[in-house]
Amino acid sequence: MRYEDMDWAELELRSGLELVNITGGVVFLSRGGPTPSSDFTNSPGSNGVPYELLNSKEVNERWPGFKVPNGIDAVYTADTGIVHASTCVTAMQYQARANGVILKEKTRTEMAIHISKGSYRAKKVTLAADTWTNKLLGPLKSEIPVVTTMQEQVTYFKPSDPERYDPKSFPVWIWGGETVYYGFPTYGEPTIKAGRGVQQNVMHPDHHTFVPSQEQPKKLTRFMDSIIPGHGPELRTVTCQYTITPDRQFIIGPLAKYPDVILALGNGHAFKFVPAIGRVVAELAIDGKTTDDISKFPMSSPTGSRKL
Numbered sequence: 001m002r003y004e005d006m007d008w009a010e011l012e013l014r015s016g017l018e019l020v021n022i023t024g025g026v027v028f029l030s031r032g033g034p035t036p037s038s039d040f041t042n043s044p045g046s047n048g049v050p051y052e053l054l055n056s057k058e059v060n061e062r063w064p065g066f067k068v069p070n071g072i073d074a075v076y077t078a079d080t081g082i083v084h085a086s087t088c089v090t091a092m093q094y095q096a097r098a099n100g101v102i103l104k105e106k107t108r109t110e111m112a113i114h115i116s117k118g119s120y121r122a123k124k125v126t127l128a129a130d131t132w133t134n135k136l137l138g139p140l141k142s143e144i145p146v147v148t149t150m151q152e153q154v155t156y157f158k159p160s161d162p163e164r165y166d167p168k169s170f171p172v173w174i175w176g177g178e179t180v181y182y183g184f185p186t187y188g189e190p191t192i193k194a195g196r197g198v199q200q201n202v203m204h205p206d207h208h209t210f211v212p213s214q215e216q217p218k219k220l221t222r223f224m225d226s227i228i229p230g231h232g233p234e235l236r237t238v239t240c241q242y243t244i245t246p247d248r249q250f251i252i253g254p255l256a257k258y259p260d261v262i263l264a265l266g267n268g269h270a271f272k273f274v275p276a277i278g279r280v281v282a283e284l285a286i287d288g289k290t291t292d293d294i295s296k297f298p299m300s301s302p303t304g305s306r307k308l
């Protein structure tokens with residue numbers, strides 16, 4: 001798909017803001033490790049998305065900020081980038097308001113239609129409550145059976161040579177394998193952000209402590225030493241939360257028992273698709289159907305992790 005045809009492009013056009021910053025992205029995989037590079041080349045290959053397969057030497061020459069060890073396959077896609085989450089959310093809220101949507105902020109929904117600041121009747125209800133989804137589904141006697149909420153955290157490092165990690169010359173990266181790490185070039189400030197994916201710090205959705213683990217940054221720093229030796233000292237660590245089901249697939253569509261209730265769950269990797277998911281649920285609510293193929297995001301899954 002061409003960028004001009006994507007929902008992000010339409011949001012940029014409508015808002016007059018640059019929301020997507022193309023930096024290129026690289027996924028590192030240990031040769032002979034649990035995840036073959038074909039897992040990351042099949043999809044771009046079959047969808048006409050250009051990619052390059054690089055070895056460690058080529059990576060280290062192209063981006064001097066990296067010093068990845070030998071025996072690594074790297075899949076590079078030039079059109080990967082960063083979206084600035086808070087700017088994007090503000091842009092979407094502004095567009096929604098400008099198009100007649102009434103946003104009730106800091107207002108708790110107690111059931112699908114009763115909210116803490118009054119009652120509403122609605123023909124259709126869309127639930128996009130992420131980690132609190134099951135709480136809201138409770139009164140409907142529905143739930144996503146196997147859902148795990150984790151407190152995650154990301155760390156900002158202050159390199160002594162931030163130019164080396166500028167988005168124009170340093171990509172977004174993911175280290176695949178049994179333990180997944182990921183990171184970003186400098187963005188908005190002269191720091192580089194990195195984190196470990198799926199930290200298994202399981203918690204109840206209402207008990208997000210916002211207190212980072214002290215252990216994780218130590219492990220992360222050791223890992224960063226091995227591939228980005230110029231990362232510099234740790235500056236700060238902040239927490240957020242993931243909600244995931246075992247298959248990590250999105251859940252988008254109407255509930256089988258209550259087709260007027262439409263669910264959208266992003267399974268910990270949905271921000272990049274927010275404008276598309278928003279459009280799809282709006283189409284489902286207004287037209288009763290969407291032209292996008294959402295068959296891969298069903299309400300029930302073979303693993304039994306969802307049956308709604």
Ligand SMILES: Cc1cc2nc3c(=O)[nH]c(=O)nc-3n(C[C@H](O)[C@H](O)[C@H](O)COP(=O)(O)OP(=O)(O)OC[C@H]3O[C@@H](n4cnc5c(N)ncnc54)[C@H](O)[C@@H]3O)c2cc1C
Binds near residue numbers: 108109129152154195
């Ligand atoms: C460390 C980390 C890294 C990530 N990295 C990426 C990435 O690189 N790319 C990517 O695409 N995604 C990424 N994600 C995932 C992405 O951020 C989420 O999938 C996305 O933000 C979920 O959006 P949402 O609107 O569905 O849920 P949320 O943003 O969680 O919003 C749910 C909202 O529901 C509200 N709510 C809950 N209960 C009620 C109630 N009773 N009444 C009213 N409101 C209620 C909450 O207040 C909240 O505002 C990452 C997440 C984490 C934690």
